[in-house]
Amino acid sequence: MDFPGSSDEPLESRILESNESLQNIEDIDVQHRQLLQNQQVKYASSLFSQHSHTPVQVSNIIVNNSGCVRLEILQKYVDQTLGQATNLEELCEESDILNMKLISNGLVENSTLTLDSRGILHYDLNSLHPKSSYASPLGRQSLLSVLDVVSILDLQPLKKFTAKTGTNVGNGEGDGYLQFQWRNAFNGGEKLTFDATKGTKTHSSYLVDYSQPLSPFWSIDSALYKNSRALGNSELLLRGIRASLKSTFEKHKNVNHEFQYEQAWRSLGASGNHSSDSLLLQCGNDIKTAFGYSLFWDARDKPVFASSGKYIKLSNELALSSFWKVGLETGAVKSWRENNFFTVSGSLKAGYINNFHPETKSIHLSDRFHCGGSNDVRSFNLMGLGPKDLFDSIGGDAFVTYGISAFSRLPVARWSDSSFRLHTFFNGGRLINSNGCSAKSCIQALAQEHSMSTGVGLVFGHSVARFELNFTIPLTAHASDAVRKGFQYGIGLSFL
Missing domain, CATH: 3.10.20.310 (membrane protein fhac)
Structure with missing residues (x-):
């Protein structure tokens, strides 16, 4: 004789059906809440659109x-x-x-x-x-x-005092840092920062920085610094002060400005046993007094790894009794399909230095333009493009570089929403020493015989920085260029 519940199969079936029924009820409840939320958003949007001009x-x-x-x-x-x-x-x-x-x-x-x-x-x-900006009513x-x-x-309220210590590891380099911050020191947005860094490329760096907003849209920043780092096959020691006044108007609508002043004492020394004559002539102490002005407009949705928008930056630097330096940087980003599945970005950089005394005083090595590297023209070493003297990169006073990159989300459902992207690029550019020639001759030299490269790789976009691992192939190069074929790793905020 069979009793109810004596068989496990009917009970198991009822449990599965009950679970499926509960799951269906939960799905219906989620859909209902989502529908109510969408209706509320539509109602609020309609209400604001109808009364957007209400005084x-x-x-x-x-x-x-x-x-x-x-x-x-x-x-x-x-x-x-x-x-x-x-x-x-x-x-x-x-x-x-x-x-x-x-x-x-x-x-x-x-x-x-x-x-x-x-x-x-x-x-x-x-x-x-x-208020005069109120619209007057019609009629009488x-x-x-x-x-x-x-x-x-x-x-x-924020935490006023913070201290951080850690290490950074990059492409063949690493360093350790110690940082202290005193934020909102006097309840007016004041910030005092002390930084100390020691590593392989940046041998030592010390910075005391004070910044303060003057208004919601203007802020000042002043710094006292000492920095010792490698610059090619040389060792550069910098000591100085820097001050700036910067605007932070809302993006998309306003152009922003930055005014700078810098007084620096620079000491350059050769770090190799077989240094070139050009590098040895640069060695010694040098005092620099410079004023700068930058104008920039940024309509990108994000400053790091943007998916849409445009930007442009024009920078000027006047070193008293020495040179005038101008640089241009511009780019655009556009995405297609749902969730920015496919993105294309393009950028262009150019610069020129007018030496006031080309026959008697050369431009300091740290003031010249240097091109090449994982964040610049890929498939070339850092400072790998342009004029060389023996194995030393001496930089240039005029350059143009450009790049086109294409990104796509990973074609795997599990990782399609991650921050990783497939990447392919094309880079090119030219770095020269114009030696005071005419503008026409300089433009003609920059317009021909470019060094170019291409490659594919993987990119990780983070709000703090962007990481790239690419397999790079040089297409054209000059005899003096330092070419890097194969895998190249880059980390930074800005890429060509």
Whole structure:
């Protein structure tokens, strides 16, 4: 006689069916929540689009944890962001800018801004003078309706003192570092940094840096440094001071500027037993006083490993009684298909140095242009392009380099959403010493006989840096170029 439950198969089947039923219910619940979320987003977007030009006025701001920022500093940030908004669309944009500036300028660890309303204010246009940027009502109306907004700003204080120590390993080089930081020292975004580094390429480096935002969109930076590093087959010791004034306006809309001043004492010594005459003539002490100005516009979605956008940078440096140096850097990135599956980027760099005394004083080795390497024209050694004297790279005073790269996500479902990309590239360029020749002759020399390379590899894109491992093949090269065929590893923020 069979009793209910005496067989395991019906019970197992019922358990499996029950699990499948529960899974289906969970899937339906997830889909339902996703549908409600999408509907809420669509409703909010529709509401903002319909009322984006509604006049607004921020009448009150409630700040939580305001002790981490000085009152006058916070008032300045609010006045230059929320205080500039005249309608709902501008208010939302300025709210995002306020949050971003409080964080990026080192005032808080995190910031959250909530907007609320206390109703409608009515301005009598005959007796009051509202903001001139408010749109006047049509017809003979004498009242202007303005949305009264209350902002609630939640600030999360940051850790003021941090210390880090560690090691960096690169392509045939490594170093160890020690860093101390005192952030938001006086509750105004001030930052004091001390860095000490020792390694193979950078033999020793010491830096004391102080930076401070003057406003949400302007900041100053000053540094006292001592640096000893290898420069080709020579040893360069730098000691000096550097100061800069830099703007940080919102990208996509504004051009940014940077003004620089540097006073440096440089000592160059030969590190090899068979140094060239050009290198030996450069050895010794040298004092440099320079002023610089850079203009740049960056509309890329990310500064490191972007997937869309364009950028351009024009830099100038004037070394008193020595030279004028100008450089141009531009590029564009574009992606196709879902989740930026396929990306193509192109970049172009060029520069020229006008030596004020070409017959009596040559340009210092560290001031000249140097091309080649894993971050520059690939398939060539670091400082591998251009003029040489024996085995020493002496650099040049005019150059042009360019590159086209194509990236794609890994064609494997398991890793398609990872930060790894397949990579292929084409690089080229030319580095020369114009020796004060005419502009026409210089351009003609730069336009011909380029060193070129190609290759394939794997790229890992991170928010901090970009890592590349490529198999490179030189296509054309000059007799003086230091060619590198095979695998080449690169790490950095900017690549050709």
